[in-house]
Amino acid sequence: MASQYAAELCALLVEDNFGELFARIFSILQRYDRLSFPRLRFYSRLSDRQLRHGLAAMIQQHLIYHYTSYDEGVTYYEPNPQAAYYLVRSGKILAFIQDRLGKYAATVMSTIMYLGHAQISHLETLPELRSGRSEADGISDDLEGEEAEEQVNGHNVDGPIEQPALLHPTLKALASHGYLIRVRDAQFQSYADNALDAERAIKSRPDVKQMKGKRLEETVLDGTLAMLREKLDGDLTRGLMHNGLPRGAKRRPGSGSADKSARMDYDMEDEAEEENEWSDDDMGGDTTPMESGIVVRVNYEKLDVALRNRRFLDLAEVHASPATAQVYECLLRRIEYQTKQCRDSVEIPREGEEGEQYSVAIALSAVTEEVDSQLDLAGSIGPMEIQQPVSKRGKRALDEDGVNGTSHQDSDAPSRTYEIDQHLSLLSQPPYNLTSKRVVSGLITWTVEFRHLARKLRHLELERVIEARYGDVALRVIRVLHAKGKLDEKRLQEISLLPFKDLRQVLASMQSGGFVDLQEVPRDAQRQPSRTIYLWFYDPDRIRNSILEDTYKAMSRCMQRLRFERSRLKEFLEKTERSDVKGNEERYLSPAELTLLGQWRSKEALLLGEITRLDEMVAVMRDY
Amino acid sequence: MSRFGAKKGRKLPGAEFSWETGEGGGENDTAPTPLFPKYHVPRARPLTPHEQIQVDQYRSLRERFHDGPYYSVLDSATSSAKKESAARAHFDPFHGMPSYSGKYQKKMRTVPKLVGREYVMKFFPKELWQTIQPSFKPDAAMDGYVLRIDRPGIRRGFEDDEDEEDDEAGKKGKTGEEGEAENEDDEREILDPEEEEEEIMDDDFEDDDDDMGGDYNAEQYFDGGDDEYGDDGLGDGGGGGGDEDTY
Numbered sequence: 001m002a003s004q005y006a007a008e009l010c011a012l013l014v015e016d017n018f019g020e021l022f023a024r025i026f027s028i029l030q031r032y033d034r035l036s037f038p039r040l041r042f043y044s045r046l047s048d049r050q051l052r053h054g055l056a057a058m059i060q061q062h063l064i065y066h067y068t069s070y071d072e073g074v075t076y077y078e079p080n081p082q083a084a085y086y087l088v089r090s091g092k093i094l095a096f097i098q099d100r101l102g103k104y105a106a107t108v109m110s111t112i113m114y115l116g117h118a119q120i121s122h123l124e125t126l127p128e129l130r131s132g133r134s135e136a137d138g139i140s141d142d143l144e145g146e147e148a149e150e151q152v153n154g155h156n157v158d159g160p161i162e163q164p165a166l167l168h169p170t171l172k173a174l175a176s177h178g179y180l181i182r183v184r185d186a187q188f189q190s191y192a193d194n195a196l197d198a199e200r201a202i203k204s205r206p207d208v209k210q211m212k213g214k215r216l217e218e219t220v221l222d223g224t225l226a227m228l229r230e231k232l233d234g235d236l237t238r239g240l241m242h243n244g245l246p247r248g249a250k251r252r253p254g255s256g257s258a259d260k261s262a263r264m265d266y267d268m269e270d271e272a273e274e275e276n277e278w279s280d281d282d283m284g285g286d287t288t289p290m291e292s293g294i295v296v297r298v299n300y301e302k303l304d305v306a307l308r309n310r311r312f313l314d315l316a317e318v319h320a321s322p323a324t325a326q327v328y329e330c331l332l333r334r335i336e337y338q339t340k341q342c343r344d345s346v347e348i349p350r351e352g353e354e355g356e357q358y359s360v361a362i363a364l365s366a367v368t369e370e371v372d373s374q375l376d377l378a379g380s381i382g383p384m385e386i387q388q389p390v391s392k393r394g395k396r397a398l399d400e401d402g403v404n405g406t407s408h409q410d411s412d413a414p415s416r417t418y419e420i421d422q423h424l425s426l427l428s429q430p431p432y433n434l435t436s437k438r439v440v441s442g443l444i445t446w447t448v449e450f451r452h453l454a455r456k457l458r459h460l461e462l463e464r465v466i467e468a469r470y471g472d473v474a475l476r477v478i479r480v481l482h483a484k485g486k487l488d489e490k491r492l493q494e495i496s497l498l499p500f501k502d503l504r505q506v507l508a509s510m511q512s513g514g515f516v517d518l519q520e521v522p523r524d525a526q527r528q529p530s531r532t533i534y535l536w537f538y539d540p541d542r543i544r545n546s547i548l549e550d551t552y553k554a555m556s557r558c559m560q561r562l563r564f565e566r567s568r569l570k571e572f573l574e575k576t577e578r579s580d581v582k583g584n585e586e587r588y589l590s591p592a593e594l595t596l597l598g599q600w601r602s603k604e605a606l607l608l609g610e611i612t613r614l615d616e617m618v619a620v621m622r623d624y
Numbered sequence: 625m626s627r628f629g630a631k632k633g634r635k636l637p638g639a640e641f642s643w644e645t646g647e648g649g650g651e652n653d654t655a656p657t658p659l660f661p662k663y664h665v666p667r668a669r670p671l672t673p674h675e676q677i678q679v680d681q682y683r684s685l686r687e688r689f690h691d692g693p694y695y696s697v698l699d700s701a702t703s704s705a706k707k708e709s710a711a712r713a714h715f716d717p718f719h720g721m722p723s724y725s726g727k728y729q730k731k732m733r734t735v736p737k738l739v740g741r742e743y744v745m746k747f748f749p750k751e752l753w754q755t756i757q758p759s760f761k762p763d764a765a766m767d768g769y770v771l772r773i774d775r776p777g778i779r780r781g782f783e784d785d786e787d788e789e790d791d792e793a794g795k796k797g798k799t800g801e802e803g804e805a806e807n808e809d810d811e812r813e814i815l816d817p818e819e820e821e822e823e824i825m826d827d828d829f830e831d832d833d834d835d836m837g838g839d840y841n842a843e844q845y846f847d848g849g850d851d852e853y854g855d856d857g858l859g860d861g862g863g864g865g866g867d868e869d870t871y
Contacts, residue, residue: 016686017690019697021698056752056756091680092682095681185747579730609679
């Protein structure tokens with residue numbers, strides 16, 4: 001992502017969050033890519049002191065890579081555009097964590113983001129994580145997690161002894177979900193540097209030195225990959241999961257497991273957790289705090305997986321009943337625990353060259369366990385007596401409720417599994433194929449075909465853009481072209497059933513927008529226009545790239561607009577940020593100023609919200 | 625058409641269709657450009673509650689960054705900047721003058737403040753270690769593991785430490801002393817604006833000092849800028865003030 005607008009956007013994001021000094025250093029590094037300290041100072045025209053402090057702070061925030069070569073001993077600095085870009089996603093991530101693990105977890109997460117990376121021991125000393133809860137209580141949110149927290153507060157008000165007990169389970173929960181990883185040395189170097197280092201190390205091994213030709217290449221390649229994996233790996237989930245479930249995974253009230261005998265001890269624990277999410281004080285193994293020497297940071301890759309699942313869920317919610325969506329959520333969550341990243345390759349492979357990649361298979365019984373036992377599964381699918389997969393999505397059996405209730409009362413457990421299976425097969429139907437069924441040695445398992453779905457999301461996003469820009473006729477043409485490949489005008493017209501005039505208009509405007517293009521296939525060597533076939537085609541990869549660029553551009557324009565609007569109100573905003581005014585706005589500001597402040601806030605929120613939406617697009621196009 | 629070798633009287637394929645794009649894409653090439661063409665301005669949807677939460681989270685995190693030690697601007701122009709310098713030229717005479725309410729104004733840092741928290745030294749390149757931890761001695765043997773940075777306030781008052789630092793300053797040469805000077809600057813940054821202005825004058829002076837090599841400083845005649853807060857043993861004696869701040 002070294003393109004112009006991406007670079008611009010990253011610099012703007014850095015500036016928005018950390019100020020001009022960081023932005024200057026960052027944009028210089030982006031322009032020249034890899035610089036030693038003296039060169040950097042020369043280009044940036046900053047004082048030695050500013051630059052040193054700036055660099056140190058930026059490394060702390062993971063905004064730049066550094067690399068010290070062994071031969072020369074010179075340290076080079078490189079920008080880390082990914083990290084800079086993820087600044088924009090912070091709001092989304094925090095909202096997600098708050099949703100999933102409660103407000104306190106979001107506070108912990110935001111503190112870690114604020115610190116860049118942090119030792120556990122340092123987190124323990126922070127006042128905001130201790131008193132964080134009482135503040136959080138003040139802000140009345142009607143969240144589930146909130147209530148649990150208040151409950152704790154009510155029980156034992158003698159805070160300080162009990163507070164660290166809250167921090168550690170939260171950290172553990174975050175770590176076992178994979179949202180936090182351990183910081184490793186190698187993470188501070190760029191991937192290319194790490195790869196080169198590893199390659200050098202492998203090549204210097206005596207047994208490798210004797211190899212030749214193809215065998216050497218293969219060994220080096222494999223060794224490099226293995227070494228990289230080992231060096232970059234900061235996985236904290238191992239040892240923190242029990243029974244494939246991360247700690248602190250929020251369960252809905254009353255979710256009893258089907259096979260109690262198998263996991264009796266864990267159930268005990270789970271039930272205790274249900275009563276009060278974070279009070280693990282009396283649980284033997286759970287109070288052991290995280291090792292205080294561990295340095296943690298946010299694991300954006302894993303969060304991308306989680307956010308992608310959220311996106312799939314949204315898709316399911318639109319096209320299926322709420323009960324089905326909930327079943328799907330359970331499946332996705334189980335899969336999420338075992339998925340580390342969105343895809344194996346760094347770049348999104350080209351359309352059509354992408355192999356299918358199935359997620360881990362989740363046994364049906366595990367999904368059944370996860371699904372809330374109070375959930376009304378029968379109400380939203382057709383009567384059970386007719387043993388066939390439901391063909392239409394969202395088909396509701398309105399008047400069968402009574403029948404269902406009576407017929408399945410007596411044998412509840414097997415029918416529940418069956419019903420969940422039905423829900424999942426409902427989801428596996430076209431057009432989206434949100435799930436797919438596998439039978440592994442007699443066991444029914446369900447998987448999600450991530451690459452297919454990610455592609456689907458991309459196509460939906462592109463289609464949405466095209467429809468918004470060129471109307472539904474264009475959308476139809478695009479779909480035809482996408483399904484049939486390259487077509488000449490006549491065929492296209494026959495298939496899409498559109499009058500020539502409309503078709504040409506729409507094709508012309510789309511061509512000028514770069515969404516479709518024309519290929520000439522001459523029938524003879526002279527390339528005469530009359531003897532040439534013209535084929536229209538639609539290349540999703542190309543469109544994806546250009547849309548991605550446009551999105552970066554739109555985002556950076558939003559940021560610039562925001563900056564401009566802020567500069568217009570600079571004096572006023574500085575006043576509101578004064579240390580005496582802040583927090584006492586009602587007391588110090590006149591009514592007119594208060595309305596102005598409100599207007600500003602909503603304006604800013606709208607622009608930031610727009611950036612968030614665009615980020616969603618970027619995520620679909622680039623990250624998923 | 626004949627130059628393409630096509631049969632006479634036969635039109636090119638598709639010539640019967642016009643390229644007029646209608647209301648969608650504009651006018652014919654020959655048509656005059658309308659002065660005020662209809663332009664549809666797309667409007668953003670209002671935020672959903674969920675998005676509102678995301679935005680609020682982003683804003684609160686950003687605010688934390690802004691209030692945090694790393695947020696730093698490039699140059700805040702003040703009236704105390706050197707004459708005829710670029711900073712002076714950018715000075716805003718309407719809003720830049722110090723006023724009473726200025727003491728509540730948010731102070732902008734020009735250099736990120738690194739002291740006051742722990743760093744894991746092994747994650748940083750060696751050439752920055754001294755910046756992160758001013759007391760770090762490049763010559764001393766170090767395992768490079770977690771180092772605790774003392775707050776300057778804590779260190780003050782221990783005679784031994786100071787002596788050690790004196791020695792250090794002697795040994796370390798330029799960069800080391802710079803580290804220390806930084807330390808003090810950082811400390812002073814949280815103080816009131818008057819102090820800050822002095823700070824800037826000091827800076828200016830120091831540059832000159834380096835150039836000319838003299839140790840007389842008219843601007844520091846009354847106080848060296850470190851009387852109140854900078855008593856750390858380095859600054860005792862007449863030449864001490866200048867010595868300590870030398871880059």
